[in-house]
Amino acid sequence: MPEAPIQNDIGSLEPIAQMLRYRIIKTSHESGTPHLGSCLSCTDLLVFFYWHILNIDPQDPSNAQRDRFLLSKGHAAPALFQVLAERGFYPKSDLDGYGEDGSLFGEHPPTPSALPGIEAATGSLGHGLPMGLGMALASRISDVPYSVYAILSDGECNEGSVWEAALLAAAQNVSNLTVAIDYNKWQATGRSDEVLGLAPLAEKWRAFGWCVTEIDGHDFVQMSDAIEKNKADPRPKAIIANTIKGRGVSFMEDDNNWHYRIPTADEVKLAAQELGIEA
Amino acid sequence: MRNAFAQEVTAMAAKDPKLVLLSGDIGNRLFDKLRGGYPAQFMNCGVAEANMMGVAAGMALSGLRPIVYTITPFTTTRCLEQIRVDVAYHNAPVVIVGTGSGLSYASLGPTHHSLEDFAIFRAIPNIRVLAPYDAPSLRSVLREAVNSDIPTYIRIGKKGEKDLVPSEKAVGIGKTAVVREGTDICLLSVGTIGPEAITAADTLKESHGISAEVVLVNTVKPLDEVMLAGLAKRFKAIVTVEEHSKSGGFGEHVSAFLAQNGIPLPIVCLGTGDKFMHSVGSQSYARTYFGIDAPSIVTAAQNCLKGPVGATP
Known part of the structure; x- marks a missing residue:
């Protein structure tokens, strides 16, 4: 059995998230890796899952009974790479050559066979949820107990495959599958509600037969409640996490330029100050 | 099937x-x-x-x-x-x-x-x-x-395909089955179009005095290069047959292998052309439409033995 999840006190999660935010920003500056806004909007969700929910053992990353986590919005891999290093799946020093020729660490997750801790090589949107659904169904078919969690972006909900998966998950009552939508209201080039008429997003998932909870995606208590209170519900679960793109750094928050922009050295320093990190 | x-x-x-x-x-x-x-x-x-x-x-x-x-x-x-x-x-x-x-x-x-x-x-x-x-x-x-x-x-096909090789002689992935033995030309047939190649071989023998071997192939990738190199030594020419586009198909794969290995063997690749079939009809009609039926194979084999490389119907 994997170790019990580190049931860190909810109050202890924020400092971890702030520290990871700083590392993500610093690494973006050093390696020229984009998608900072997307990374910062789901950092709190990642910390919540990896430090409070997931039944995983970094020393035994392919244990059959481990919980599966899929970063379906694969372009937030720079955040996931920091999370996995901090959780001990590989040494933090592995990230030293981030983005260099031959590195495994870039813009998107490599395959599970290439990097421990990764469950799916996402990056093309709309793939993580169907694969996660397959993993959740495999738990039932093989009678091996575990849960599957996936973070999707709101822009990702443009993809038809997301809704195909939503339909099958509902038809099959896949109760061990939880999706968190990082609803930061932006996609690459515009407001996500304007590009493809996403709103009302919670109602859409509800109409597809899912157990839906809408929360503040930067509030760890609300995240925890959303998981706990629906544990016995037989339906697949969707958490609509209202988030702020670029969360944590004032000059990045809700500014979609940071989908692609790389911070300067001065901006990294400013960000460190705002995050309360001694750089 | x-x-x-x-x-x-x-x-x-x-x-x-x-x-x-x-x-x-x-x-x-x-x-x-x-x-x-x-x-x-x-x-x-x-x-x-x-x-x-x-x-x-x-x-x-x-x-x-x-x-x-x-x-x-x-x-x-x-x-x-x-x-x-x-x-x-x-x-x-x-x-x-x-x-x-x-x-x-x-x-x-x-x-x-x-x-x-x-x-x-x-x-x-x-x-x-x-x-x-x-x-x-x-x-x-x-x-x-x-x-x-x-x-x-x-x-795979649909239903009603005839068995071409008895169950006890069925071969595994990457292996081939010879269903007609011959000495002049090799008809290399992949997938369910096998019966057309067999009919063609019989016609070539009975009506044209050409001895055609029919090799049934079940694997397009990886290509059996050893088998191909062996065939190249035994025959004067090869005709590949597939119910697939000539572009990027099995025949092109075989041709590339021959060319890249310096094997100067005449080859004709039969497959469907660069067009959609707007009319409807039976599978047999469609094979004729695309020029991959038994008569087309017979013609291709004759031309291949006669002429230079590159004859495409």
Whole structure:
């Protein structure tokens, strides 16, 4: 059995998230890796899952009974790479050559066979949820107990495959599958509600037969409640996490330029100050 | 072949609880025994093939052995990105089965034809491409594919195909079967178009005094290079036959092998042309329309023995 999840006190999660935010920003500056806004909007969700929910053992990353986590919005891999290093799946020093020729660490997750801790090589949107659904169904078919969690972006909900998966998950009552939508209201080039008429997003998932909870995606208590209170519900679960793109750094928050922009050295320093990190 | 597939899957499911058949809402009644006997091992994923392929990859990465089954265009081009990323990139041991391949569903129009699958899959790493020619060969390669760790695509026909090689002589993945022995020219036939090649060989012998060997091939990728090099020594020419586009098909693969290995053997590649068939008709009509029926093979073989390399009908 994997170790019990580190049931860190909810109050202890924020400092971890702030520290990871700083590392993500610093690494973006050093390696020229984009998608900072997307990374910062789901950092709190990642910390919540990896430090409070997931039944995983970094020393035994392919244990059959481990919980599966899929970063379906694969372009937030720079955040996931920091999370996995901090959780001990590989040494933090592995990230030293981030983005260099031959590195495994870039813009998107490599395959599970290439990097421990990764469950799916996402990056093309709309793939993580169907694969996660397959993993959740495999738990039932093989009678091996575990849960599957996936973070999707709101822009990702443009993809038809997301809704195909939503339909099958509902038809099959896949109760061990939880999706968190990082609803930061932006996609690459515009407001996500304007590009493809996403709103009302919670109602859409509800109409597809899912157990839906809408929360503040930067509030760890609300995240925890959303998981706990629906544990016995037989339906697949969707958490609509209202988030702020670029969360944590004032000059990045809700500014979609940071989908692609790389911070300067001065901006990294400013960000460190705002995050309360001694750089 | 369809019925053989259902029987074989049911028999394997009885022995292997890891085997799961995912269907894209087709095969009405075909899988009743599987569904009835092993309900956990059958799932109708609906008409949602992109998701079905992703689900299969997720299952395979979790230790199951999923077989994805629907009509060929919908289990190939419809969900190509999921095949490339979720299955092939992850090296997930999914067996993808396309039914009614090639021109099996000629009467349903080009939406249901599949004449591009070899070309597409040849360019995708990690995935094997199989085209059994009859029910026994399907059973043989399917068993082998499910029991391996290699992502595999299998294109099969529909129903009523005659057995070309008896079950006890069925060969495995990558192996060939000689169904007519000859000395002048080799007809290298891949998949369910085998009977056209056999008829052509018989006609060549009886009406034209040409001794044609018919070699049935069940594997498009990886190419059996040893077999090809051997054939090149024995024959004056090769004709490849496939119910697939000439562009990127088996014949091109063989031609490239010969050219790149400096083997100066005349070759003609028979396949479908750069066009859609707007009319409807039987599979036989469609083969004639595209010039891949027995008479076309006879003509190609004669020309190939007569003329220089490069004669394309």
